[in-house]
Amino acid sequence: MRCKCQKAESLGGETANERSPVSLPVNGVDSATNIFERGSFALKGNEETQSIEEEAWDLLRASVVCYCGNPIGTIAANDENSGSILNYDQVFIRDFIPSGIAFLLKGEYDIVRNFILYTLQLQSWEKTMDCYSPGQGLMPASFKVRTVPLDSVDSATEEILDADFGEAAIGRVAPVDSGLWWIILLRAYGKCSGDLSVQERVDVQTGMKMILRLCLADGFDMFPTLLVTDGSCMIDRRMGIHGHPLEIQALFYSALLCAREMLAPEDGSADLIRALNNRLVALSFHIREYYWIDLKKLNEIYRYTTEEYSYDAVNKFNIYPDQIPPWLVEFMPSKGGYLIGNLQPAHMDFRFFTLGNLWSIASSLATLDQSHAILDLIEAKWAELVAEMPIKICYPALEGQEWRIITGSDPKNTSWSYHNGGSWPTLLWQNFPEAAFPMGSEHD
Structure with a gap:
């Protein structure tokens, strides 16, 4: 230009x-x-x-x-x-x-x-x-x-x-x-x-609608979450987040809420606003119900029956209990929980992704109880998630053979550095107080 x-x-x-x-x-x-x-x-x-x-x-x-x-x-x-x-x-x-x-x-x-x-x-x-x-x-x-x-x-x-x-x-x-x-x-x-003239401009309204139509387009997916490839967000290198990563879903939900407040009520927007509202309901239910993990949910997964073929299956995504990593049992506090990093058929990414969880609180994608529980977990696991450095992008880091397979032996994402358990303080620290302050003095 x-x-x-x-x-x-x-x-x-x-x-x-x-x-x-x-x-x-x-x-x-x-x-x-x-x-x-x-x-x-x-x-x-x-x-x-x-x-x-x-x-x-x-x-x-x-x-x-x-x-x-x-x-x-x-x-x-x-x-x-x-x-x-x-x-x-x-x-x-x-x-x-x-x-x-x-x-x-x-x-x-x-x-x-x-x-x-x-x-x-x-x-x-x-x-x-x-x-x-x-x-x-x-x-x-x-x-x-x-x-x-x-x-x-x-x-x-x-x-x-x-x-x-x-x-x-x-x-x-x-x-x-x-x-x-x-x-x-x-x-x-x-x-x-207080300047609403920018969002009311015709070119801005058109640009916003183009983004929404791209995100709300019908596809082959059965889920209301956005299906994306690896490296399409803040974690812009291969880190095994392809599918339906929490960060994208939290931003998607927040963007839909913001767009609903800004879209001009005109005849051409009626179908888009209807699709937007329907997606908000489905997306919030999906994340709150299926991405949430705490001790209670962990015990439920341990008792899952697999290979259920029915419309009322409890284990809807055919998650095998054996995929629960050993570190999760020690990491999960008695009080607290969080939203997992990703959910796909037969796969749950149990890693804790900070931006996705914090933005879920800030945007109210997480329920009030879930928001308090996420902050309780961060407080209980402060040594693991913060320690002597800014808050980590994800926890735990990929190491050894897992790092070689998932990252492709990426030398920039070695264990506990950059996206792989490292930090991005300018974005994460700003969202941390934004998520914590509305939750009350108990998390100050």
Whole structure:
């Protein structure tokens, strides 16, 4: 997408001419002083920051990317000492969520508004890989601001947005969670800023409907959960989460709730809203009933009868009790429980996935009792789930032969690192208090 500076007023609240010149040679990032010398992004000069919060804000603002003079996101990582950048200098949809929420809570709404509208323009791009195109409505995994020569003018340049829908990503996996996060952030922007004009725009309504139709499309699946491939969410490398991972289902449920509040009541939306409401009911029942595990449910699984052929079977998914891992018996506290990581025919992934459980609490996908039980488990197993590091993405880590088979001997996901029992603190720590605080003082 090429820079259309005449659109800056409608997107960012200021025209390009009203801003001081900004040099943006690589991905829209030059120096913190240039980027934030105007508006709500003004830094406090070169003063030494005294508090952790001030230092964090300085680092966050130093990672902001501008396009046509407007802030539109934050890069995934800003490590000048790293010799291998890969795609960490891009703006990732999911990685911007904690940054966007922070800016909203700070009252700095422009960057979130710009992010929502510019990523929406990227949605309509034609995506192909080996002559095949995915369904309409897919949002990009990431994008990058590039400065390229202007064809018609010598020595002149222009800025373009270069989007990646997974066709250049490691593993070539489409980002299922990007569209879901986009809808959630759109709702958060309206709630925090009070500006509902963005969600009421025709192009925004159209983009939201495209995402919903892609997610609600009929398929071969018998379950209300979204069927996805491995690596299609925050865990974007092979970790054995293909199927119906909890993280995707929690985001799906939350996005459906947000979309229901924002969809304009018009004749063309009636069927979509009906399908959305039906899916919400079926999805919440499915997750609460079949993904939940505690000591009581664990004892029920031990007594399961297998190979039941009937409409009223108790063991609906033909789960064999022998697949219960030894670690689970020691891990499960007498008080507490959680939502398992995945459920498929004859397979339950008993690993504890933090984001899926926390977001299930925040979105009320989990019942009130289940929400309290999840927090009880985290408190009881604090040494295992947190210990001396930020809260783990999943527990336990894959090790030995299991790691070799499931991850494909992935050297980046070795045991207790990265996705495999490591941490993603910027996303997980923000969701932890968001999930815990509404549950009352007993979990403070």
